[in-house]
Amino acid sequence: MPKINADGPLDRAFAIIGHVAGQVRAVSVAEIASALALPLPTAHRLIGNLEQRGLLQKALGTKRYVVGNQLVTLSAKVIGAAFRTARRHAVLRAVAAEIGEQCEIGVVRDNVVAYVDSVRVSQPQGLQFNPGEAAPLHCTSTGKIYMSRLPERAREKLCRALALTKYTETTIVDVENLMKVLDETRKRGWAKTNEEYVRGVVGCAVPILSPDRELIACLGVSVPVARVSFAELDRFIAPLQKAAALLSETILQVDEDGADDGSDNL
Amino acid sequence: MPKINADGPLDRAFAIIGHVAGQVRAVSVAEIASALALPLPTAHRLIGNLEQRGLLQKALGTKRYVVGNQLVTLSAKVIGAAFRTARRHAVLRAVAAEIGEQCEIGVVRDNVVAYVDSVRVSQPQGLQFNPGEAAPLHCTSTGKIYMSRLPERAREKLCRALALTKYTETTIVDVENLMKVLDETRKRGWAKTNEEYVRGVVGCAVPILSPDRELIACLGVSVPVARVSFAELDRFIAPLQKAAALLSETILQVDEDGADDGSDNL
DNA sequence: GTATTCATTCCGAAAAATGATAATTATGCA
DNA sequence: TGCATAATTATCATTTTTCGGAATGAATAC
Numbered sequence: 001m002p003k004i005n006a007d008g009p010l011d012r013a014f015a016i017i018g019h020v021a022g023q024v025r026a027v028s029v030a031e032i033a034s035a036l037a038l039p040l041p042t043a044h045r046l047i048g049n050l051e052q053r054g055l056l057q058k059a060l061g062t063k064r065y066v067v068g069n070q071l072v073t074l075s076a077k078v079i080g081a082a083f084r085t086a087r088r089h090a091v092l093r094a095v096a097a098e099i100g101e102q103c104e105i106g107v108v109r110d111n112v113v114a115y116v117d118s119v120r121v122s123q124p125q126g127l128q129f130n131p132g133e134a135a136p137l138h139c140t141s142t143g144k145i146y147m148s149r150l151p152e153r154a155r156e157k158l159c160r161a162l163a164l165t166k167y168t169e170t171t172i173v174d175v176e177n178l179m180k181v182l183d184e185t186r187k188r189g190w191a192k193t194n195e196e197y198v199r200g201v202v203g204c205a206v207p208i209l210s211p212d213r214e215l216i217a218c219l220g221v222s223v224p225v226a227r228v229s230f231a232e233l234d235r236f237i238a239p240l241q242k243a244a245a246l247l248s249e250t251i252l253q254v255d256e257d258g259a260d261d262g263s264d265n266l
Numbered sequence: 267m268p269k270i271n272a273d274g275p276l277d278r279a280f281a282i283i284g285h286v287a288g289q290v291r292a293v294s295v296a297e298i299a300s301a302l303a304l305p306l307p308t309a310h311r312l313i314g315n316l317e318q319r320g321l322l323q324k325a326l327g328t329k330r331y332v333v334g335n336q337l338v339t340l341s342a343k344v345i346g347a348a349f350r351t352a353r354r355h356a357v358l359r360a361v362a363a364e365i366g367e368q369c370e371i372g373v374v375r376d377n378v379v380a381y382v383d384s385v386r387v388s389q390p391q392g393l394q395f396n397p398g399e400a401a402p403l404h405c406t407s408t409g410k411i412y413m414s415r416l417p418e419r420a421r422e423k424l425c426r427a428l429a430l431t432k433y434t435e436t437t438i439v440d441v442e443n444l445m446k447v448l449d450e451t452r453k454r455g456w457a458k459t460n461e462e463y464v465r466g467v468v469g470c471a472v473p474i475l476s477p478d479r480e481l482i483a484c485l486g487v488s489v490p491v492a493r494v495s496f497a498e499l500d501r502f503i504a505p506l507q508k509a510a511a512l513l514s515e516t517i518l519q520v521d522e523d524g525a526d527d528g529s530d531n532l
Numbered sequence: 533g534t535a536t537t538c539a540t541t542c543c544g545a546a547a548a549a550t551g552a553t554a555a556t557t558a559t560g561c562a
Numbered sequence: 563t564g565c566a567t568a569a570t571t572a573t574c575a576t577t578t579t580t581c582g583g584a585a586t587g588a589a590t591a592c
Binding site: 008022028029030040041043045063 | 571
């Protein structure tokens with residue numbers, strides 16, 4: 001039985017690092033152990049490992065730990081690397097600012113929608129797709145777009161295979177209905193969601209296509225229905241499509257300086 | 267005898283992360299495997315582990331990997347923690363006292379400048395960057411420094427992707443202009459801001475570099491224009507640079523109790 | 533259309549992590 | 563100084579993970 005463990009050595013290592021990095025002052029082994037519910041000897045061993053590698057280090061003259069030099073160096077590299085490939089995020093941020101609502105990019109993997117990136121414009125309100133979260137296919141705009149682009153045969157098979165969980169009153173749980181909606185979605189080229197996953201939250205999404213028109217991901221917006229009605233969502237489509245076009249140009253480029261991308265009309 | 271293994275799972279995980287973070291572009295599993303002399307299935311497994319935890323992620327639409335959201339978040343936390351240690355905070359306080367104005371340290375994350383530490387000398391006046399606050403790239407000194415260090419191609423594309431919001435009369439909203447300013451910034455090695463974000467507040471910043479000249483963060487000063495004119499900012503540069511050099515030295519520094527052996531490879 | 537490289541899955545042997553218990557060493561306090 | 567308490571290290575049987583060769587599938591180049 002392949003057990004998916006969420007508490008392996010690696011997780012613990014990163015949990016410890018995260019905890020140390022999140023504290024204002026240096027922390028003792030005991031504090032870390034109690035914060036992360038680790039047995040004390042285990043905490044010692046793990047922290048010792050991290051210390052040997054320079055990922056943590058003792059604060060001068062004490063036995064309390066702070067982030068290590070290797071970790072800081074690595075982090076700087078990571079920040080730099082992330083910044084070099086940040087155009088996707090910039091486009092997302094720009095469209096979120098233009099629309100004035102939360103926008104997110106999602107992909108489908110293993111028959112669930114995984115949100116890769118998202119931008120909140122204002123303070124948290126209503127729904128938030130945190131990157132890394134997973135949502136079902138049948139009640140999200142991204143999921144609908146994905147399904148709508150499958151060959152009809154595969155689409156129907158998938159619809160029947162999925163557990164069409166009823167999250168709200170408007171969740172589509174009937175295969176016939178879902179197929180009809182997907183058909184519309186396919187013809188129209190974009191999808192809407194009417195409080196089907198979370199009550200009070202509506203949204204819409206458009207596909208991000210590769211040059212050969214393969215679906216790469218979806219760009220969507222989620223908004224409290226109190227602010228924008230289901231019908232009003234349509235006015236987001238044009239900006240979303242414009243941004244999606246930009247993204248598809250941006251995303252696939254090999255990001256090297258002298259790379260072979262001829263498109264400068266970004 | 268407790269065997270000190272220099273090639274355990276943890277070492278490999280960090281080696282992979284380091285390699286991905288050090289590349290300019292997304293890398294394939296095979297590239298990572300060959301770069302780190304790992305068997306391909308092993309590399310695949312390890313990378314899969316990291317991907318599940320959000321430390322690495324696939325570049326959209328490809329099978330190549332880039333740093334993941336979790337890792338970027340953690341790295342930003344680490345940088346923040348690194349500069350909040352007593353010794354480094356003291357350096358910041360010293361330079362703030364010397365200059366007589368508010369100094370702050372900022373990093374870029376998600377295309378936004380996040381201030382990780384700051385020191386006010388006098389009573390609140392004009393702008394205050396509270397740690398945790400976020401400011402745009404195009405109208406802050408720190409943002410300019412980050413952008414100026416991108417390869418030219420990427421820099422221009424990022425400029426075009428950013429929403430160059432006009433905050434004041436002097437905010438640079440024109441891509442050509444911004445590019446010109448960034449070019450100067452790159453050549454000069456530091457940045458100035460002329461009431462571009464908040465009216466009545468000017469500022470400048472210098473980079474804090476790691477030993478291998480990687481950008482870790484920026485050290486900057488913000489001051490009401492009533493007290494110091496835009497032109498007069500230049501006299502802050504030298505003290506700032508001195509402090510920045512001091513800060514990057516402390517990053518390299520190894521504490522006395524960590525002096526075990528000479529092998530300090532990653 | 534074939535060759536080749538790359539990505540992915542399988543699985544049994546080998547290695548490492550785990551954490552209870554116990555011993556040892558700091559550390560605070562009067 | 564001495565004593566009590568907490569912090570740290572040691573030991574070890576058990577459990578869990580890792581490891582990477584071999585095989586297979588997918589993608590791409592030639």
